[in-house]
Amino acid sequence: MGNVSPVQRIPLRHPPSDIRHFGATLALLLVLAFGKTASAAEAKPVAEDPALEERVTAVATELRCLVCQNQTLADSHAPLAIDLRNQIRERMRAGATERDIVDFMVARYGDFVLYRPPLKATTVLLWAGPLLLMAIGLGALYYRLSRRREPQPQDLSDAERERAATLLDVGSDRKPR
Amino acid sequence: MNRFVLPLGIFALLVVLLGVGLSLNPREVPSPLIGKAAPPFELPRLHEPGKSFSPADMKGKVWVFNVWASWCAACRDEHPVLAEFARSGLVPLYGLNYKDKREDAIEWLKRFGNPYQASIVDTEGRVGIDYGVYGVPETYVIDKQGVIRYKRIGPVTPQILKEKMIPLITELKRDG
Numbered sequence: 001m002g003n004v005s006p007v008q009r010i011p012l013r014h015p016p017s018d019i020r021h022f023g024a025t026l027a028l029l030l031v032l033a034f035g036k037t038a039s040a041a042e043a044k045p046v047a048e049d050p051a052l053e054e055r056v057t058a059v060a061t062e063l064r065c066l067v068c069q070n071q072t073l074a075d076s077h078a079p080l081a082i083d084l085r086n087q088i089r090e091r092m093r094a095g096a097t098e099r100d101i102v103d104f105m106v107a108r109y110g111d112f113v114l115y116r117p118p119l120k121a122t123t124v125l126l127w128a129g130p131l132l133l134m135a136i137g138l139g140a141l142y143y144r145l146s147r148r149r150e151p152q153p154q155d156l157s158d159a160e161r162e163r164a165a166t167l168l169d170v171g172s173d174r175k176p177r
Numbered sequence: 178m179n180r181f182v183l184p185l186g187i188f189a190l191l192v193v194l195l196g197v198g199l200s201l202n203p204r205e206v207p208s209p210l211i212g213k214a215a216p217p218f219e220l221p222r223l224h225e226p227g228k229s230f231s232p233a234d235m236k237g238k239v240w241v242f243n244v245w246a247s248w249c250a251a252c253r254d255e256h257p258v259l260a261e262f263a264r265s266g267l268v269p270l271y272g273l274n275y276k277d278k279r280e281d282a283i284e285w286l287k288r289f290g291n292p293y294q295a296s297i298v299d300t301e302g303r304v305g306i307d308y309g310v311y312g313v314p315e316t317y318v319i320d321k322q323g324v325i326r327y328k329r330i331g332p333v334t335p336q337i338l339k340e341k342m343i344p345l346i347t348e349l350k351r352d353g
Binding site for chain 2: 066067079080083084087106107108109110111112
């Protein structure tokens with residue numbers, strides 16, 4: 001019959017596709033396994049001392065890259081950022097603290113490198129600005145609200161009063177009891 | 178009418194503030210090194226690698242220190258200005274050849290002319306970091322006591338030379 005041959009063909013086709021599937025899985029596993037060792041080998045010089053690296057990254061995250069000014073020193077790939085990260089790493093390996101690193105950077109590039117600028121006479125507006133704006137906003141809001149009056153009911157003329165009464169009567173008639 | 182005064186006032190204030198903001202250059206970070214001693218170093222010279230240079234050698238002289246590199250396009254724009262300044266012979270001009278290849282640097286000077294008394298080789302950019310360099314070219318005016326008195330980030334223009342650097346240098350030369 002017409003539909004016998006496809007049924008026969010199915011078991012014939014199945015094993016090769018299974019083998020192919022297995023092959024693909026094996027290849028994927030191999031790639032994953034070798035891929036991992038390859039990238040680990042590449043990252044080795046940086047990850048030599050993970051604790052140190054963590055400290056370097058932590059302090060670099062607090063510092064602005066002077067070349068790409070909206071990036072931190074930790075994120076930036078600018079050559080200067082790489083040099084500076086190397087300097088930080090070197091100094092920390094020699095025993096420098098986070099404080100020392102920040103002082104080192106500020107001495108060269110000024111407070112601008114700090115993502116959290118210190119509170120100084122020149123930065124007061126920067127720190128107090130948002131609070132000041134909020135105070136002004138709240139003040140304006142209070143002023144407006146305190147001036148707003150309850151709407152006064154206007155006196156109705158006799159004709160209006162009569163109309164209102166009729167309307168109210170009609171309304172009460174319609175209400176279900 | 179009165180209710181337009183406040184929003185208009187705020188708008189005008191914003192326009193002024195934003196206008197000022199637009200005219201500022203965020204690349205020009207005020208250097209904390211102004212008024213501080215020029216960081217010491219001891220590095221070989223570009224043309225005479227056997228001979229070293231240190232800012233201490235310049236004690237008692239006002240001098241100009243220019244950071245340059247052969248890979249730096251803006252340095253080429255700046256070059257004629259510096260050449261003219263060097264020709265005037267007002268004060269010595271030294272270069273810091275920043276993160277460059279020696280051959281490239283020498284070739285660059287041969288091609289465009291060498292305005293420097295000497296260039297100092299900072300291959301790794303360490304002295305650059307000590308001087309707070311983050312964009313080449315940068316230029317420093319250093320006084321007789323070895324204190325940095327002026328820093329220019331970006332190329333020196335004829336205007337800056339005429340209005341800022343030369344008056345300052347003349348004054349520094351006159352004073353003790």
